[in-house]
Amino acid sequence: MWNESCPDFPRNLMEFDKRFNSEEACREYLFAQRWPNGFRCPSCAHGHGWTNKRNLVECSNCNHQTSLIAGTIMQGSRKPLLMWFRAMWWVCTQKTGISAAGLKRILGLKSTQTAWAWLHKLRRAMIRAGRERLSGRVQVDDAFIGGEEPGVKGRQSFKKARIAVAVEMKETGRGLGRIRIQHIPDFSASSLIDFVRQNVELGSVIETDGWKGYNPIEKMGFQRIILRISDSPENPLPHVNRVIALLKRWLLGTHQGRVSIKHLQHYLDEFVFRHNRRKSKDIGLLFQRILKQSSETGPITYREIVRKTT
Numbered sequence: 313m314w315n316e317s318c319p320d321f322p323r324n325l326m327e328f329d330k331r332f333n334s335e336e337a338c339r340e341y342l343f344a345q346r347w348p349n350g351f352r353c354p355s356c357a358h359g360h361g362w363t364n365k366r367n368l369v370e371c372s373n374c375n376h377q378t379s380l381i382a383g384t385i386m387q388g389s390r391k392p393l394l395m396w397f398r399a400m401w402w403v404c405t406q407k408t409g410i411s412a413a414g415l416k417r418i419l420g421l422k423s424t425q426t427a428w429a430w431l432h433k434l435r436r437a438m439i440r441a442g443r444e445r446l447s448g449r450v451q452v453d454d455a456f457i458g459g460e461e462p463g464v465k466g467r468q469s470f471k472k473a474r475i476a477v478a479v480e481m482k483e484t485g486r487g488l489g490r491i492r493i494q495h496i497p498d499f500s501a502s503s504l505i506d507f508v509r510q511n512v513e514l515g516s517v518i519e520t521d522g523w524k525g526y527n528p529i530e531k532m533g534f535q536r537i538i539l540r541i542s543d544s545p546e547n548p549l550p551h552v553n554r555v556i557a558l559l560k561r562w563l564l565g566t567h568q569g570r571v572s573i574k575h576l577q578h579y580l581d582e583f584v585f586r587h588n589r590r591k592s593k594d595i596g597l598l599f600q601r602i603l604k605q606s607s608e609t610g611p612i613t614y615r616e617i618v619r620k621t622t
């Protein structure tokens with residue numbers, strides 16, 4: 313069983329392959345992630361059960377069966393857990409993530425549609441509800457992405473979209489701290505202020521450009537520092553601009569610009585997930601996180617993903 317003081321996850325690909333070499337091994341691990349304090353039968357509250365080949369946990373007292381994957385992002389999947397585990401491993405251990413075509417190839421899936429849907433399901437497990445807001449000194453800016461852009465090679469399939477970006481600044485040096493990115497409808501004060509309030513701790517120092525849309529943030533309980541082009545003619549907000557450049561490169565590189573605007577936020581979530589953990593020493597810990605969050609994130613069907621309109 314996993315706990316903070318005794319982490320239980322494979323540390324590299326060798327350990328991963330060795331450990332998850334059968335459905336049974338995957339079932340056992342998923343079981344421990346879903347019920348870290350031990351299984352409790354929903355029917356008779358008995359504390360012992362075992363998983364069978366149909367991914368059903370059977371109570372050893374009353375034989376009630378509970379699905380191991382029901383209520384998780386894997387719900388309804390008939391594919392082996394071995395494949396899901398490998399998809400999760402690739403998604404979190406590859407520095408630039410993986411495209412649907414790439415995942416299809418690696419797993420030997422028959423359709424790109426399945427790979428595409430799996431990636432979208434996994435993206436939903438990347439954002440933890442109630443995650444901590446950014447704090448300290450935070451640079452905030454808004455930008456367009458998509459369409460044809462000077463200085464960016466290639467062309468995004470979606471028309472221009474507006475995003476808001478916040479970057480926590482390290483106290484020392486020029487390194488980038490944690491980030492948040494949101495697809496926003498416009499650059500109005502209300503959209504920008506909503507973004508800041510949702511993502512930055514009150515009392516933080518916020519660096520922005522002179523755009524009037526940010527004017528209300530001081531009244532909201534933030535300190536604001538306006539950086540003007542005259543302060544640094546080349547790049548008044550270097551941290552935010554660096555993140556935006558990396559994001560554009562990722563969308564055009566890994567995804568070759570084939571991102572639909574209605575799904576953009578989920579791609580942004582994946583980018584943020586990977587960026588905020590890029591210095592993590594244990595890649596296996598990321599895998600374990602994503603597996604755990606996948607077991608806690610409710611299911612969504614392919615139809616629901618496609619139908620999404622916002």
Ligand SMILES: [Zn+2]
Pocket residue numbers: 353354355356357358371372373374375376
């Ligand atoms: Zn029972």
